[in-house]
Amino acid sequence: MALDSHEPVTGAPIGRRVALGLFGLGALGVVAGSKVQDGLIRVLAPIQSNDPTGLSSLFPVGNTFRFYSVASHAPKRRAEDYRLEVSGLVARPGGLTFADLQSMPQTELVRDFQCVTGWRVPEVPWRGVRLSDLLDAAGPAPEATAVRFTSFDGVYSESLTLEQARRPDVLVATSLLGGPVSRYHGGPVRLFVAPMYGYKSLKWLGGIELTAEVVPGYWERRGYDIDAWVGDSNGRDDDATS
Amino acid sequence: MTRPAEGVLRFGPTSRWVHATAGTLTLACILTAAVLYNGSLSNLIGNRHTVRAVHVWCGFALPVPLLLGLASAAHRRDLHLLNRFDPHDWRWLRSRNRRDGRIPVGKFNAGQKVNAALSAGALAVLLLTGSVMYFTQWTPLAWRSGATFTHDWFALGLGLLVCGHTLYAVRSPVALRAMRTGSVPLAWARSEHGAWAEEVAGPSEKAVSAGE
Incomplete structure (x- = not known):
């Protein structure tokens, strides 16, 4: 740097060394950070899951749900006001209440929940109606090949091929973590697509529409993979969740 | 009789613009x-896509004013002074009564120098790790996980630095005004940054009269 010649240069350039040292540490963190993180998670997970204050979740580590919403606020709907519209290429379109869903055969699943941004919650218990049962009841038309889901947040949407939607580990979930699906978890009813990344498990499920072809969902129009298999999409290699 | 307080220039327009x-x-x-x-804040605000875009682009924009500032010689000189630590700085950092004026303090005290160095390093790391996270096709997944982890912890650290920086600033209205208007009263400069005051305004009257 050019300095006036009459200015004496005094002292060691410690500031630059500290900054460069930090930068080196950061670069090391990029290369080795995931190993450090795995170790920290092993140590901290038991503490975080038993922490009544919730303070430990302020630290940037750990296997806990993070809540993402793309709408301006999380919609609020009571179970008794809930209605699920089934429409599109089906023989029997119509609406289902929360009680209707609860009167159908219930399936329980315990699966890891993997987000495409990296966090994973181990062994989450889910309960609800198999999507395939709902589809059978509605009677898809021969030309239907895909299912489109809409959220009553008014913004979010998702989709599956009919074949994916018929898998036994795809639920219309009415219970999560042993209780009702809370508002911020997407209650009272949300989708759970066990073998795929979390963005497929649409929250605040409001509509199911049978379509002639796959309509890309909210994040898929923003670059995410349409077939979102955990460990085999979005450039990630996580352990499969199904 | 009260004289108007003498002012000395502490921050030139470039330094103030870069800071702002x-x-x-x-x-x-x-x-x-x-x-x-x-x-809780995510749930309150929502609009994740927009919030993320603002975060990413403000982050990528951050180096621009810092680099543009280098065009000004006065600003480069401030950076030079922040960079250099002399023996007084180490004494200042170790001292319990560092603010009593017995250790000569230049334009920046050692605490300000440490803050500048840590902030600069942390910003560079956040920019690096943020880029690794944003350009997903550039690096393998393990690096992206490592970058996310590093980004989180350095962000926490920089957040604490910024809190400390803000706390010291609001406790010193003169310093706060200096960042806005550029100048400080000479008396303040003599008490807080004695060596610098002497450099820009000569020895104080007290010192001069004591020397006669």
Whole structure:
């Protein structure tokens, strides 16, 4: 740097060394950070899951749900006001209440929940109606090949091929973590697509529409993979969740 | 009889502009980071796609004012002074009564120098790790996980630095005004940055009369 010649240069350039040292540490963190993180998670997970204050979740580590919403606020709907519209290429379109869903055969699943941004919650218990049962009841038309889901947040949407939607580990979930699906978890009813990344498990499920072809969902129009298999999409290699 | 307080120039227009723009961008990054990171705030604000875009682009914009500032010789000189630590700085950092004026303090005290160095390093790391996270096709997944982990912890560290920086600033109205208007009263400069005051305004009257 050019300095006036009459200015004496005094002292060691410690500031630059500290900054460069930090930068080196950061670069090391990029290369080795995931190993450090795995170790920290092993140590901290038991503490975080038993922490009544919730303070430990302020630290940037750990296997806990993070809540993402793309709408301006999380919609609020009571179970008794809930209605699920089934429409599109089906023989029997119509609406289902929360009680209707609860009167159908219930399936329980315990699966890891993997987000495409990296966090994973181990062994989450889910309960609800198999999507395939709902589809059978509605009677898809021969030309239907895909299912489109809409959220009553008014913004979010998702989709599956009919074949994916018929898998036994795809639920219309009415219970999560042993209780009702809370508002911020997407209650009272949300989708759970066990073998795929979390963005497929649409929250605040409001509509199911049978379509002639796959309509890309909210994040898929923003670059995410349409077939979102955990460990085999979005450039990630996580352990499969199904 | 009261004379108008003598003022000395502490920060030139470039330094003030760099501070204002980089500070605003940093603040925007911190606020959007809080929304992206904290579950309660995420639920309150929503609009994740927009919040993320603001965070990312304010982050990428941050180096621009810092680099543009280098065009000014006065600003380069401030950076030079922040960079150099002399033996007094080490004594200042170790001293319990560092503010009593017995250790000569130049334009920046050692605490300000440490803050500048840590902030600069942390910003560079956040920019690096943020880029690794944003350009997903550039690096393998393990690096992206490592970058996310590093980004989180350095963000926490920089957040604490910014809190400390802000706390010291609001406790010193003169310093705060200096960043806005550029100048400080000579008396303040003599008490807080004695060696610098002597450099820009000569020895104090007290010292001169004592020497006669």
